Amino acid sequence: MAKVHGAVVIDGKRCKGCDLCVVACPTDVLLLQPKEVNDRGYHYAYAANPDKCIGCAACATVCPDACIEVYRVVERPA
Amino acid sequence: MTTEEIIQPQNKVYSRPRLLDERDTHYCPGCSHGVVHKIIAELLDEMGLENKTVGVAPVGCAVFAYNYIDVDWVEAAHGRAPAVATAASRLNPQNLVFTYQGDGDLAAIGTAETIHAANRGENIAMIFINNGIYGMTGGQMAPTTLLGMKTATTPYGRTAELNGYPLPISNILATLDGTCYVTRQAVHTPAAVRKTKAAIKKAFENALAKRGTSVVEVVSTCNSGWKLSPAKSNEWMVEHMFEKYPLGDLKTPSEEPKN
Ligand SMILES: Cc1ncc(C[n+]2csc(CCOP(=O)(O)OP(=O)(O)O)c2C)c(N)n1
Ligand code: SF4
Numbered sequence A: 001m002a003k004v005h006g007a008v009v010i011d012g013k014r015c016k017g018c019d020l021c022v023v024a025c026p027t028d029v030l031l032l033q034p035k036e037v038n039d040r041g042y043h044y045a046y047a048a049n050p051d052k053c054i055g056c057a058a059c060a061t062v063c064p065d066a067c068i069e070v071y072r073v074v075e076r077p078a
Numbered sequence B: 001m002t003t004e005e006i007i008q009p010q011n012k013v014y015s016r017p018r019l020l021d022e023r024d025t026h027y028c029p030g031c032s033h034g035v036v037h038k039i040i041a042e043l044l045d046e047m048g049l050e051n052k053t054v055g056v057a058p059v060g061c062a063v064f065a066y067n068y069i070d071v072d073w074v075e076a077a078h079g080r081a082p083a084v085a086t087a088a089s090r091l092n093p094q095n096l097v098f099t100y101q102g103d104g105d106l107a108a109i110g111t112a113e114t115i116h117a118a119n120r121g122e123n124i125a126m127i128f129i130n131n132g133i134y135g136m137t138g139g140q141m142a143p144t145t146l147l148g149m150k151t152a153t154t155p156y157g158r159t160a161e162l163n164g165y166p167l168p169i170s171n172i173l174a175t176l177d178g179t180c181y182v183t184r185q186a187v188h189t190p191a192a193v194r195k196t197k198a199a200i201k202k203a204f205e206n207a208l209a210k211r212g213t214s215v216v217e218v219v220s221t222c223n224s225g226w227k228l229s230p231a232k233s234n235e236w237m238v239e240h241m242f243e244k245y246p247l248g249d250l251k252t253p254s255e256e257p258k259n
């Protein structure tokens, strides 16, 4: 069976910590930084469980500030 | 596979739209305006309309829309975007002209301009952000505010006796001969975002093909005005707003140009 690998790059400087990407992710990859904040004081989003990412772009699609880049690789058995 | 191996240019499936300006928006965290801006920026790029688009910005939280989407814009007086768009599209009919307006702008102070532009069948697309409140000025009641909804000017909730009923202006616009396409969408889930994108694309195509006025209402959240978190606002919208403002097409275009 083909295996899907995904990864996200989040612009933590731009992120406003709205949490909508965290809610949208179907595989619980994302969380907001519990303590750390960015220059504007927001608890920015980060990939807490990067191995679970399937590159579906749900997070990026709902992000109001366009902070998320998504990468996806489909590995097919040889 | 390591993260480094996945994060390669050839594997990129989603990135910040090219026509979205680099600067940060002034919108509150989680505001629907940002999502709709992103959709418009993507579409204008994908449709090759970067150099033949005039947006008309409203008064309201989206007053600075012209700073965020990198095409030509005119800033209209409050509610007057459809009048300004009428001139822009009649003078340069080869251009795509669209308005971007909140419910206070489109359905309160600008009601006359909205209805008459739509009734004249101006070849424009109207993007209508219905968050049921005046966001910019601090959360006062809008014509679209739901019955029972608490706002700064209806602290005990809107009542029909005192404030009248929520105004479903898109339904009114759908009855006018000048409109070719009226639809109500939302941006609270990835699937909804994709549908709204398809709807706005259709509206832009209608304007270019001179089929008349298209209206895309986006039922939206104003989490600051509603005093809920962004995620809770989406839930509240699904539970309450969609009852009065159900999603779906109110009018779909015929394929023939009208004039
Ligand atoms: C002529 C005039 N009247 C009133 C105002 C005050 N005002 C600014 S924005 C606004 C309403 C904005 O609400 P809406 O259109 O729903 O947009 P939102 O901020 O919710 O996106 C009002 C009444 C103004 N700027 N100009
Ligand atoms: S791309 Fe999909 S799986 Fe990966 S973080 Fe975003 S929503 Fe989650």
Ligand code: SF4
Binding pocket: A010, A014, A015, A016, A017, A018, A019, A020, A021, A022, A044, A045, A059, A062, A063, A064, A065, A066, A067, A068, B030
């Ligand atoms: S949706 Fe965007 S702005 Fe909101 S927390 Fe996620 S990355 Fe940050």
Ligand code: SF4
Binding pocket: B026, B027, B028, B030, B031, B032, B033, B061, B131, B135, B136, B221, B222, B223, B224, B225
């Ligand atoms: S006040 Fe409401 S509409 Fe305005 S930016 Fe904030 S959340 Fe968005």
